[in-house]
Amino acid sequence: MTVVGTVLNGGATSVSPSVAAGAHDFTQFACAQCHGERGRGGVSADVPALNQLGKQLTVAQLKQIIDHGLGESANPKKPYMPVWGQVISAHQVADLVAYVRAGLPSVPGATPPPVITGQGAAVEGALLYQRYGCVNCHGPNGLGGVPNPQSPDKAIPALSGAAFFQQFNTDQKIIAMIRSGSVIGQAPIVSMPHWGGIIPDDQLRALVAYIKTLKTG
């Protein structure tokens, strides 16, 4: 039997290619996980909705916010707007800006991967690793190496290998790091986002279960 993948047609009422690409970037970089699907908010009182912004912010202001964040929150229990400039290309940022300024319309297929439960915590965690955009910064399979030139290590760390598992030798230590991230400096340094209040506890445990399946040596 031949299995043919689904091909989604963008549809006749479609938006511009830039707005469509921005919608997919909004999903890929997990903007939707903090700001809500299509920027509708409702995830955390600390994260604003984006769909009311309209054209309040100029293209230059939006680009500045995405590239440089809005300053790290000193309170580790609160999420802050991450610094994306080292991770998201100028082209992708322009598409994200077009999408926000277009009012975050519905775009077919621009939906985060589903969370599958009932197949074990590691399977769920692997999907969450995509859904929360960990992969964009920590690389496929937690291999790390994404450039972060202004940071002491010059790269975003791996979530695998002997050094990682030596430092993060308990589930609690890994969970604390995902919740509270770290504040290693100001833009243009990329810091670990604070996911406390965003990722529920059972999903944090699933992420840890997945990370513990990665290479230990």
Ligand code: HEC
């Ligand atoms: C870890 C959670 C998180 C993620 C992921 C995230 N943001 Fe934010 N964002 C925030 C928080 C918190 C604020 C408010 C910061 C402040 O006011 O200091 C914010 C603010 C903003 C603002 C300014 C809103 C306003 O009303 O002025 C924009 C625009 C924005 N984010 C866009 C994005 C885009 C685009 C992405 C994806 C590339 C993204 N955010 C990903 C947490 C997040």
Ligand code: HEC
């Ligand atoms: C915007 C990029 C970015 C995203 C997205 C991101 N991280 Fe991080 N993460 C970092 C950076 C940078 C560090 C290093 C922080 C430091 O050294 O203080 C880090 C550190 C970590 C560490 C500790 C590793 C070490 O050796 O210090 C863990 C564990 C971790 N992240 C897990 C995750 C998980 C799980 C997700 C998804 C829910 C995630 N990260 C999403 C940038 C990111």
